[in-house]
Amino acid sequence: MVFNPVDKLKYLTAALLAVVLAAGCASEAEGTVKLTIATFGEFGYDPLLKEYEAAHPGIRIESRVAEFEAHHKGAATQMAAGRGAADILAIEEQYMPQFRQSAAKFVDLARFGARDLQTRWPQWKWEQGLGPAGAVLGLGTDMGSLAMCFRKDYFGQAGLPTDRDAVSRLWPTWEDYARVADQFSAKVPATKFADSAGGIYTAILNQSPENFFSASDDSFIADRNPGLQRAFTLAGQIGAKGQTARVTPFTQPWNVAIKQGSFATIACPAWMLTQIQEAGGAENAGKWDVASVPGGGGNNGGSFLTVPAQSEHPQQAYELAKWLTDPAQEIRLFSASNILPSEPAAYRSPAVLEKVDPYFSGAPIGRIYAASADTLQPNYRGLKDAVVRPTFGTALGRVESGKQSLDAAWNQAVAEARAAVS
Incomplete structure (x- = not known):
C-alpha cells in the first residue's frame, strides 16, 4: 500500500491515538485508582501510605504537604472553585467551623458507614467533625492536649x-x-x-x-x-x-x-x-x-480528614481516611513522631502509656x-x-x-x- 504524505500523517496520528487509548483502557482494566491526600506540616503518613499501597495494589497515593496557612487558604480556594482539591483534605480544628459552613462541598462520610465509628472518639472530638445538619464531614486524627x-x-x-x-x-x-x-x-x-x-x-x-x-x-x-x-x-x-x-x-x-x-x-x-x-x-x-x-x-491542635465532594473516588478516599485514623495507626504515629491519638482506646494503650x-x-x-x-x-x-x-x-x-x-x-x-x- 502506498500513502501520500498527508495520508501517511493521518495514519500515523490515528495509530498513535489508538495506542494511547489502548493504554488508558488497560490502566482502567487494571483498576488503578489515584488518590491524593493534602496535609499541612508533617503528619508522619509517608510510611503508612506506602504500606497501604502495598496492601492495595489497585491504589496509588500522592501526598501533598504545605505550610499551615497556605494549606488552609489554598483549600478554601479549591473548595470554592469546585476543582483542585485533594481526595482527602486535612483540616485543623480551628478551621473546621469555617469549612463547616460549606458542608455541601464535602462528602457526608455517613454514606460509607462513618457513624459506626463514632465511639472511637470522645464526644467533643466527634462533634467537631460534624456539619450543621449532623453530616459527618471528617474523621479525627490527633489531639493537642x-x-x-x-x-x-x-x-x-x-x-x-x-x-x-x-x-x-x-x-x-x-x-x-x-x-x-x-x-x-x-x-x-x-x-x-x-x-x-x-x-x-x-x-x-x-x-x-x-x-x-x-x-x-x-x-x-x-x-x-x-x-x-x-x-x-x-x-x-x-x-x-x-x-x-x-x-x-x-x-x-x-x-x-x-x-x-x-x-x-x-x-x-x-x-x-x-x-x-x-x-x-x-x-x-x-x-x-x-x-x-x-x-x-x-x-x-488536632485535625480531621475530610473528603471533598469533587473527589472522583470518594469511597476509596474514605477507606484510606478510615484506615489512617484507626487506633492501630494512631498508636504507631505516636510511637514514631509523638503525634498523640485522639481516640481513648489508642492513647490509653500500653504502647502509648509506656513511652518515655x-x-x-x-x-x-x-x-x-x-x-x-x-x-x-x-x-x-x-x-x-x-x-x-x-x-x-x-x-x-x-x-x-x-x-x-x-x-x-x-x-x-x-x-x-x-x-x-x-
Missing part, C-alpha cells in the same frame, strides 16, 4: 525544684505560673522564662469553654468574656515585665532561641516535642523535661499526655475564630515590645475584632 516543657538546668540555677512532679506542684494555676516567672527572673535575669506572651495566652485560652464567640448562638463575646480577658491579662503582664523571649513558635527566631537556650518554659502539646528536639539539637538533649500544665487540660522520651530527660510522655487528654473539655471555636484570633496575638506582641500598654492593647484588639466580624 497540653503539658509544660521546662529547662531543668535553668530551674536549678534559679533555686527552683527540678523534679518534674515537684515542678508540676509549683503551678496549679496560671497565677502561680506567673509568680514562678517572677522568682525565676529574679535569680536568672539573663534567661527569659517563656517563649512568648502569645504562647501563654493561647494555652490559657484553650482551657476555656468559650473564647471569642458564644457556644449558644455564635455571637461575639470577646468584649465580655472574663476567661478571655484573664488569659490576655496574665500573658500580657508576663510579657510586659520582659520575661518572654518574644519569639513566635515555629519561626526561625524560635528555632534559634531553643538552640541557644534563650527561654526556660513553653506550653507544649505532644506534637511540639519533635520540633523542640529538632531545633535544640543533640547538645540540648537531657536539658528539657516535661511537667503538667497549669490549670490542667487544654487542647492546642530520652531527649526530655526520660519523661514518661505517654502517661503525661494521656492524663492531660482525659481532662479535655469542649472548646467552642466560632465561625470566624481564625479571623479574630490573630488580632489578640498581635496586640500582645505590642505589649511585649513596649509599644503599648496592656489596657490600650486590649481595647484596640477588641475594637479590631468587633469590626472584623461585623
Whole structure:
C-alpha cells in the first residue's frame, strides 16, 4: 500500500491515538485508582501510605504537604472553585467551623458507614467533625492536649525544684505560673522564662469553654468574656515585665532561641516535642523535661480528614481516611513522631502509656499526655475564630515590645475584632 504524505500523517496520528487509548483502557482494566491526600506540616503518613499501597495494589497515593496557612487558604480556594482539591483534605480544628459552613462541598462520610465509628472518639472530638445538619464531614486524627516543657538546668540555677512532679506542684494555676516567672527572673535575669506572651495566652485560652464567640448562638463575646480577658491579662503582664523571649513558635527566631537556650518554659502539646528536639539539637538533649500544665487540660491542635465532594473516588478516599485514623495507626504515629491519638482506646494503650522520651530527660510522655487528654473539655471555636484570633496575638506582641500598654492593647484588639466580624 502506498500513502501520500498527508495520508501517511493521518495514519500515523490515528495509530498513535489508538495506542494511547489502548493504554488508558488497560490502566482502567487494571483498576488503578489515584488518590491524593493534602496535609499541612508533617503528619508522619509517608510510611503508612506506602504500606497501604502495598496492601492495595489497585491504589496509588500522592501526598501533598504545605505550610499551615497556605494549606488552609489554598483549600478554601479549591473548595470554592469546585476543582483542585485533594481526595482527602486535612483540616485543623480551628478551621473546621469555617469549612463547616460549606458542608455541601464535602462528602457526608455517613454514606460509607462513618457513624459506626463514632465511639472511637470522645464526644467533643466527634462533634467537631460534624456539619450543621449532623453530616459527618471528617474523621479525627490527633489531639493537642497540653503539658509544660521546662529547662531543668535553668530551674536549678534559679533555686527552683527540678523534679518534674515537684515542678508540676509549683503551678496549679496560671497565677502561680506567673509568680514562678517572677522568682525565676529574679535569680536568672539573663534567661527569659517563656517563649512568648502569645504562647501563654493561647494555652490559657484553650482551657476555656468559650473564647471569642458564644457556644449558644455564635455571637461575639470577646468584649465580655472574663476567661478571655484573664488569659490576655496574665500573658500580657508576663510579657510586659520582659520575661518572654518574644519569639513566635515555629519561626526561625524560635528555632534559634531553643538552640541557644534563650527561654526556660513553653506550653507544649505532644506534637511540639519533635520540633523542640529538632531545633535544640543533640547538645540540648537531657536539658528539657516535661511537667503538667497549669490549670490542667487544654487542647492546642488536632485535625480531621475530610473528603471533598469533587473527589472522583470518594469511597476509596474514605477507606484510606478510615484506615489512617484507626487506633492501630494512631498508636504507631505516636510511637514514631509523638503525634498523640485522639481516640481513648489508642492513647490509653500500653504502647502509648509506656513511652518515655530520652531527649526530655526520660519523661514518661505517654502517661503525661494521656492524663492531660482525659481532662479535655469542649472548646467552642466560632465561625470566624481564625479571623479574630490573630488580632489578640498581635496586640500582645505590642505589649511585649513596649509599644503599648496592656489596657490600650486590649481595647484596640477588641475594637479590631468587633469590626472584623461585623
